Amino acid sequence: MSLEELNVQIEEKHLVVNRIREEIAKVLVGQRELIDGLLMGLFTRGHILIEGVPGLAKTSAVKALADTVRANFKRIQFTPDLLPADLVGTEIYRPKTGDFSIKKGPLFNNIILADEINRAPSKVQSALLEAMQERQVTIGETTFPLADPFLVMATQNPIEQEGTYPLPEAQVDRFMLKILIDYPEKNEEKEIMKRVGFDAPEAVQPVLDPSEINAIGKLINSIYMDEKLKDYIVDLVFATRDPAGYNIDVADYIQFGASPRATIFLSLTARAYAFLQGRAYVTPQDVKTIAPAVLRHRILLTYEAEAEDIDTDQIIGRIFDSVEVP
Incomplete structure (x- = not known):
């Protein structure tokens, strides 16, 4: 196409x-x-x-x-x-x-x-x-x-x-x-x-x-994503597992990083988000916008993070600040 x-x-x-x-x-x-x-x-x-x-x-x-x-x-x-x-x-x-x-x-x-x-x-x-x-x-x-x-x-x-x-x-x-x-x-x-x-609330009508739904799903799969953006997604997920390798000082707060499902879903939802914006291509901002919702429940924090009142969204924010955007 x-x-x-x-x-x-x-x-x-x-x-x-x-x-x-x-x-x-x-x-x-x-x-x-x-x-x-x-x-x-x-x-x-x-x-x-x-x-x-x-x-x-x-x-x-x-x-x-x-x-x-x-x-x-x-x-x-x-x-x-x-x-x-x-x-x-x-x-x-x-x-x-x-x-x-x-x-x-x-x-x-x-x-x-x-x-x-x-x-x-x-x-x-x-x-x-x-x-x-x-x-x-x-x-x-x-x-x-x-x-x-x-x-x-x-x-x-x-x-x-x-x-x-x-x-x-x-x-x-x-x-x-x-x-x-x-x-x-x-x-x-x-x-x-x-x-x-x-x-009186209005009734919602079927659309x-x-x-x-299947047709839109296939269309989302066709949306273009540059190789550099694919590398960016992989880097974001790997940074949750090995933050020291990306010079991010959060290793003491992460017990387990995100699973490979995070990489799959981040790629998919970035294309879906681009579709919702009416675009046929994915931008780095699409990835950054949707990434917290994909990653926040996949990063398991340590007791030290809980003691210092640090949540996963703060960890994700530090990763965004440190991983180079293409």
């Missing part, structure tokens, strides 16, 4: 993106970073983890996105008494015939909202590992493929809050992005009060179907 043809297709698909934004804006005020992250997850089939205090419309944002897609949506409320079978399903014994039948769980849908995912213990989280990576689940001795597309969009409250469990590292690494959201601006909060407290 030539650059000219690519630009034409991007311009055409960008109209769809704008329509999705308009529909989501009916129920969500502001939160541009969150909406961009959800769109990137939708178009690239990447799972998204959203963290913020209660009441910031995390659930409403995912529900609004799901309403713009003609696909099956399921909300699962995670609680301490949830069981793995409540997610994947189970075998049911039939006394009359003496055999077992399969009852499939809610994971057999296209878009899964795992609400307050960190309120369920690790035995439940383990049930998601196979589904999130292989996009299949095993019930008894039978393995079933999941729907296409299959996306887990999870919300969680900050880990310090009562009644929450830290997610296993193996599961956290399967999330393409971890998006942090904060309180709205004053003018945004006034608009929220007006919409929710005084006006696209799974085939269009």
